[in-house]
Amino acid sequence: MAPFHSLEVLFAACELGVFDLLAEAPEPLGSAAVAARLGASARGTQLLLDACVSLKLLEAETRGGQALYENTELASTYLARSSPKSQHHMLLYLGRTTYLCWGHLAQAVREGKNQYLKAFGVPSEELFTAIYRSEGERLQFMRGLQAVWSVHGRRVMAAFDLSPFPVVCDLGGCAGALAKECVSLYPACHVTIFDIPEVVRTARKHFLFGEEEPISFREGDFFRDPLPEADLYILARVLHDWADDKCAQLLARIGHVCKPGGGVLVIESLLDADGRGPLTTQLYSLNMLTQTEGQERTPAQYCALLASAGFPDVQCKRTGGPYDAILARK
Numbered sequence: 001m002a003p004f005h006s007l008e009v010l011f012a013a014c015e016l017g018v019f020d021l022l023a024e025a026p027e028p029l030g031s032a033a034v035a036a037r038l039g040a041s042a043r044g045t046q047l048l049l050d051a052c053v054s055l056k057l058l059e060a061e062t063r064g065g066q067a068l069y070e071n072t073e074l075a076s077t078y079l080a081r082s083s084p085k086s087q088h089h090m091l092l093y094l095g096r097t098t099y100l101c102w103g104h105l106a107q108a109v110r111e112g113k114n115q116y117l118k119a120f121g122v123p124s125e126e127l128f129t130a131i132y133r134s135e136g137e138r139l140q141f142m143r144g145l146q147a148v149w150s151v152h153g154r155r156v157m158a159a160f161d162l163s164p165f166p167v168v169c170d171l172g173g174c175a176g177a178l179a180k181e182c183v184s185l186y187p188a189c190h191v192t193i194f195d196i197p198e199v200v201r202t203a204r205k206h207f208l209f210g211e212e213e214p215i216s217f218r219e220g221d222f223f224r225d226p227l228p229e230a231d232l233y234i235l236a237r238v239l240h241d242w243a244d245d246k247c248a249q250l251l252a253r254i255g256h257v258c259k260p261g262g263g264v265l266v267i268e269s270l271l272d273a274d275g276r277g278p279l280t281t282q283l284y285s286l287n288m289l290t291q292t293e294g295q296e297r298t299p300a301q302y303c304a305l306l307a308s309a310g311f312p313d314v315q316c317k318r319t320g321g322p323y324d325a326i327l328a329r330k
């Protein structure tokens with residue numbers, strides 16, 4: 001297990017741009033050069049770089065009595081912003097937001113609710129008003145979510161053959177990472193991303209969508225507004241935000257508009273049947289406690305929610321990655 005405070009080292013190095021600087025530098029750099037280019041203190045930089053070496057995020061080689069630092073392969077692939085698989089934005093979100101909510105885990109357990117009020121002084125009655133409490137926070141959240149699908153998106157979208165569903169609606173589809181994955185796997189399909197208006201506006205402004213991509217946006221509230229007609233509704237990391245009654249309400253609305261033969265693709269991290277693992281999913285579930293109104297669930301819990309909404313034919317597939325796929329047909 002990584003020692004206490006290792007995560008802060010990772011967050012600080014991301015925040016300061018250590019991995020970006022070293023990815024762009026044509027050769028390994030000494031700590032004085034890194035400090036000068038980052039506008040940081042010489043002493044602090046030296047300590048941080050050496051801690052990163054012990055965490056295997058950086059490599060150091062001593063030449064002429066001076067240590068020169070470069071990214072490890074892991075840092076080049078997952079931490080440098082320029083990498084297509086970069087988790088830079090997710091790590092910034094984790095460091096600036098998630099970590100602060102986790103600082104109140106005991107209180108979250110006592111109260112059984114998220115900790116935006118304690119961590120940020122923001123009332124949490126309207127969940128996504130608290131999550132999107134500023135434009136910067138909304139953009140950071142969206143970029144972070146998008147980053148995760150750059151690594152795991154293909155695996156979840158390829159878990160089932162979705163070719164029988166040419167018209168797809170990604171409910172809570174955010175900045176469109178899974179929609180892009182879907183049209184790249186199934187070029188004949190069209191995806192409508194349905195999300196709340198400020199998210200759609202931010203997605204259009206900050207995330208690239210090619211003119212030729214068969215992807216469109218629709219603004220709305222999935223608990224209140226009419227849902228687009230589609231053969232398949234995607235709910236990726238949406239149900240885990242909500243308590244059972246809200247999940248049942250949303251699924252019933254989908255069940256109402258979905259035609260026989262249509263389906264719902266739920267993408268979530270599945271708990272074991274007894275809820276005692278996998279550890280990653282249990283930690284996601286505690287994360288949902290500190291940051292949302294929901295939790296992760298077992299296959300049986302998803303099957304029950306889906307069956308009650310008119311989707312009795314449910315298949316669950318573990319992907320081997322952190323997120324799994326559940327396909328339910330009407």
Ligand SMILES: C[S@@+](CC[C@H](N)C(=O)[O-])C[C@H]1O[C@@H](n2cnc3c(N)ncnc32)[C@H](O)[C@@H]1O
Pocket residue numbers: 128145146171172173174175194195196199220221222223235236237238241
């Ligand atoms: C945890 S995020 C998941 C985003 C995306 N599906 C993914 O996996 O990266 C939940 C998404 O649901 C959207 N959302 C929340 N409440 C909504 C509502 N009432 N109507 C429409 N979208 C909503 C959020 O804006 C956000 O994009």
